Amino acid sequence: xxxxxxxxxxxxxxxxxxxxxxxxxxxxxxxxxxxxxxxxxxxxxxxxxxxxxxxxxxxxxxxxxxxxxxxxxxxxxxxxxxxxxxxxxxxxxxxxxxxxxxxxxxxxxxxxxxxxxxxxxxxxxxxxxxxxxxxxxxxxxxxxxxxxxxxxxxxxxxxxxxxxxxxxxxxxxxxxxxxxxxxxxxxxxxxxxxxxxxxxxxxxxxxxxxxxxxxxxxxxxxxxxxxxxxxxxxxxxxxxxxxxxxxxxxxxxxxxxxxxxxxxxxxxxxxxxxxxxxxxxxxxxxxxxxxx
Amino acid sequence: xxxxxxxxxxxxxxxxxxxxxxxxxxxxxxxxxxxxxxxxxxxxxxxxxxxxxxxxxxxxxxxxxxxxxxxxxxxxxxxxxxxxxxxxxxxxxxxxxxxxxxxxxxxxxxxxxxxxxxxxxxxxxxxxxxxxxxxxxxxxxxxxxxxxxxxxxxxxxxxxxxxxxxxxxxxxxxxxxxxxxxxxxxxxxxxxxxxxxxxxxxxxxxxxxxxxxxxxxxxxxxxxxxxxxxxxxxxxxxxxxxxxxxxxxxxxxxxxxxxxxxxxxxxxxxxxxxxxxxxxxxxxxxxxxxxx
Numbered sequence: 178x179x180x181x182x183x184x185x186x187x188x189x190x191x192x193x194x195x196x197x198x199x200x201x202x203x204x205x206x207x208x209x210x211x212x213x214x215x216x217x218x219x220x221x222x223x224x225x226x227x228x229x230x231x232x233x234x235x236x237x238x239x240x241x242x243x244x245x246x247x248x249x250x251x252x253x254x255x256x257x258x259x260x261x262x263x264x265x266x267x268x269x270x271x272x273x274x275x276x277x278x279x280x281x282x283x284x285x286x287x288x289x290x291x292x293x294x295x296x297x298x299x300x301x302x303x304x305x306x307x308x309x310x311x312x313x314x315x316x317x318x319x320x321x322x323x324x325x326x327x328x329x330x331x332x333x334x335x336x337x338x339x340x341x342x343x344x345x346x347x348x349x350x351x352x353x354x355x356x357x358x359x360x361x362x363x364x365x366x367x368x369x370x371x372x373x374x375x376x377x378x379x380x381x382x383x384x385x386x387x388x389x390x391x392x393x394x395x396x397x398x399x400x401x402x403x404x405x406x407x408x409x410x411x412x413x414x415x416x417x418x419x420x421x422x423x424x425x426x427x428x429x430x431x432x433x434x435x436x437x438x439x440x441x442x443x444x445x446x447x448x449x450x451x452x453x454x455x456x457x458x459x460x461x462x463x464x465x466x467x468x469x
Numbered sequence: 470x471x472x473x474x475x476x477x478x479x480x481x482x483x484x485x486x487x488x489x490x491x492x493x494x495x496x497x498x499x500x501x502x503x504x505x506x507x508x509x510x511x512x513x514x515x516x517x518x519x520x521x522x523x524x525x526x527x528x529x530x531x532x533x534x535x536x537x538x539x540x541x542x543x544x545x546x547x548x549x550x551x552x553x554x555x556x557x558x559x560x561x562x563x564x565x566x567x568x569x570x571x572x573x574x575x576x577x578x579x580x581x582x583x584x585x586x587x588x589x590x591x592x593x594x595x596x597x598x599x600x601x602x603x604x605x606x607x608x609x610x611x612x613x614x615x616x617x618x619x620x621x622x623x624x625x626x627x628x629x630x631x632x633x634x635x636x637x638x639x640x641x642x643x644x645x646x647x648x649x650x651x652x653x654x655x656x657x658x659x660x661x662x663x664x665x666x667x668x669x670x671x672x673x674x675x676x677x678x679x680x681x682x683x684x685x686x687x688x689x690x691x692x693x694x695x696x697x698x699x700x701x702x703x704x705x706x707x708x709x710x711x712x713x714x715x716x717x718x719x720x721x722x723x724x725x726x727x728x729x730x731x732x733x734x735x736x737x738x739x740x741x742x743x744x745x746x747x748x749x750x751x752x753x754x755x756x757x758x759x760x761x
Contacts, residue, residue: 285577
């Protein structure tokens, strides 16, 4: 496994390995502190492409001024070990100076999709995501890029950007990986106290219950959201940031009637909930057929 | 010469011709109604690359609501003939529907550089340029892209975007091509009445005179601009949109003292002047050495 810490190094290795672009490249962009969710993406990237590339970069432009950039967890040694086990060929581990030698005057901004859910709570977050993703796509030129559906809005935003800008890459959304009790894996779970960790299972539990509720004959979006919020509220320290039901991937609101009839497009039930200073997100997609 | 009118067609032909990216691609993006300025770019693209690609697309997103989108001159037959003579291998001639099947939710915005000169007179113009250039770069994957220095600000903006977003392409600025009397070639020159055409030579004449004035011992930016504006004003129908002297390519203002000492970086004297409803631009770069 090659570890490239500079852009020059990365390009040289990729050019050689891909034989000038003739061998397919699968790419997994991450902020490191890798867990089994990332591992599933890395294995998929290696299974479906000749070359699998991982990037580990805690991207400052996607953090707000009062967010957790400085305390974002890092463990390079463990990340490299896991990447190697998953069959990654090249790890790109740049410094901030490599990626932003000067502050970027250029922005990639996706409008509409980014003003709701996490975009409402984290203004400019998706501008930072768009910028780093655009840069990494240009550096790595992946045939396929693997993202976890835990960040469903991120997947929708990046797919929109790829379509609008004619990026020549396929976005592959992959299922959320969960702890045995249902908690979605996240690098931020490490922040949780034992007490909050126990309560945090409420997110996946409420999503699972909603799967039943959504099929009730007279269910409306409003009642569903009330029930889910009530369920989350049963965890004593849960503070809801948002719970929303939207069409996916357009992230447009559903008609109030839509649930009582057959769903026309997949619906995304998405939530962000804080326990102390730790903000967790989770979501579930409900398909018109009633399947997952 | 291949003429591709759809993205699918373009990609197929480019893939075959470039042998999957192994042969170099030189690219000339234009809005058509080609003249000798474009021809010089096309010849350069063919001379320095295995494959030369021309795009002809009057991009609606870079025109303001009261600009000349609807009357922008077009002559496809003549364009194809000239492209063929210049050795172009592939012409990409998409419809608006091909490039914008839906309105783009994604923008590429370069800040700073775009709020002055033409960016001040044409708000959002460079957002439209950034968007279409980004899309075309992703579709064509050029090794080198050729732009005329008549649009010096456009060159600076695109170079900034390429640097910030790590596009893997080289921007090649090429000299402005002029009529025998000095008028910079432009597709918009066709709008000029005979009387305005005669007066329009004032742009290049004033730039040429400024080349002498800038070397005067006690010259300041303020006096230089006054003299140039006075000179342009000697054309009875000239209405100045802007005349500015800026560092190039940062487009930052020069210090007032800078002219009286040796210039530290190239200075761009740029102007936009209207004759009737036709807006012409021109510019000249003055190098620290005093050369062109």
